Amino acid sequence: MDINKIYVIGVGQMGSGIAQVAAQSGFEVTMYDQTEAIVKKGYDRVAGNLEKLVAKGKLEKAAADETVKRIKTSVALGDAKDADLVIEAIYENPAAKKAIYAELIKVIKPETILASNTSSISITELAASTDRPDRFIGMHFFNPVPVMKLLEIITGYLTSDATLTVAKAIGEKMGKVGVAALDKPGFIVNRILIPMLNEAILLLEEGVASAEDIDKATVNGCGHPMGPLHLTDLVGLDVTLAIMEVLHREFGDSKYRPSPLLKKMVAAGKLGCKTKEGFFKY
Numbered sequence: 001m002d003i004n005k006i007y008v009i010g011v012g013q014m015g016s017g018i019a020q021v022a023a024q025s026g027f028e029v030t031m032y033d034q035t036e037a038i039v040k041k042g043y044d045r046v047a048g049n050l051e052k053l054v055a056k057g058k059l060e061k062a063a064a065d066e067t068v069k070r071i072k073t074s075v076a077l078g079d080a081k082d083a084d085l086v087i088e089a090i091y092e093n094p095a096a097k098k099a100i101y102a103e104l105i106k107v108i109k110p111e112t113i114l115a116s117n118t119s120s121i122s123i124t125e126l127a128a129s130t131d132r133p134d135r136f137i138g139m140h141f142f143n144p145v146p147v148m149k150l151l152e153i154i155t156g157y158l159t160s161d162a163t164l165t166v167a168k169a170i171g172e173k174m175g176k177v178g179v180a181a182l183d184k185p186g187f188i189v190n191r192i193l194i195p196m197l198n199e200a201i202l203l204l205e206e207g208v209a210s211a212e213d214i215d216k217a218t219v220n221g222c223g224h225p226m227g228p229l230h231l232t233d234l235v236g237l238d239v240t241l242a243i244m245e246v247l248h249r250e251f252g253d254s255k256y257r258p259s260p261l262l263k264k265m266v267a268a269g270k271l272g273c274k275t276k277e278g279f280f281k282y
């Protein structure tokens with residue numbers, strides 16, 4: 001199946017990153033969100049990122065202009081009617097995701113593939129809420145999407161081999177390193193990474209070391225590009241908590257218990273970079 005038009009739902013950091021990379025890779029992209037103001041913010045973020053690449057000499061001005069021309073915006077899901085692929089990248093809430101799919105399947109073509117960028121929700125469960133579980137797949141990108149090379153491709157119980165083949169080809173065209181994973185909580189990276197971030201928060205909570213020193217430790221002791229607390233701020237404390245809660249609930253293992261400090265900070269609205277404050281100030 002030829003994929004030309006990609007409809008991206010949600011223009012937060014992940015959705016806009018996906019839209020940018022897709023447009024830079026030659027796909028016709030539509031960025032959807034609930035209001036004109038939100039969509040504009042996402043679109044401006046992409047345009048700004050492209051400008052920065054041009055200023056750094058990493059992208060030709062003409063290529064940036066062509067990329068921008070390939071991006072449309074939308075505030076009505078009906079605009080997805082001619083999409084070949086829909087990538088949903090909204091917040092981690094199964095009910096909200098399913099509500100969007102329920103609207104989408106009324107308008108999209110029968111052959112359109114539906115992908116979710118979910119970081120932890122079961123692909124099988126999301127797929128089952130649609131009319132096309134064989135054409136439903138997880139395409140999990142990493143933050144910041146234009147920089148991180150990985151694409152986890154997650155097959156649900158009923159995802160067809162043909163859909164997997166198409167998703168792998170799209171990832172390749174986007175210049176990503178694709179890895180396939182089965183539909184188990186956390187897939188590959190988040191099952192490893194998020195408990196590590198949670199453990200760093202527990203260290204802080206126990207007073208073992210300061211936030212600065214916890215981060216200094218893994219940067220200088222393990223060669224990580226950024227420390228776990230800074231990374232939690234980048235990922236979002238709310239997203240980190242949501243993933244820990246899924247791991248805890250689905251595996252029923254106390255080792256995945258979310259840190260009480262993480263819960264408290266999310267309740268207080270300290271969500272990291274996006275709210276300008278988490279473990280550090282931005």
Ligand code: 3HC
Pocket residue numbers: 049056058118119141142143144145146147148190193225226231235239
């Ligand atoms: N968008 C686009 N480009 C960005 C960017 C963004 N949001 N953030 C940084 N960059 C670019 C910079 O422009 C710079 O480009 P250049 O080399 O061409 O000048 C390059 O990335 C390096 O950035 P900086 O020099 O500002 O800073 P660093 O060298 O510290 O790199 C980083 C920043 C790439 C974020 C690096 O610290 C890193 O790799 N951190 C780890 C990120 C990570 O682990 N991500 C995965 C999170 S888990 C996830 O996403 C899954 C989800 O489900 C939770």
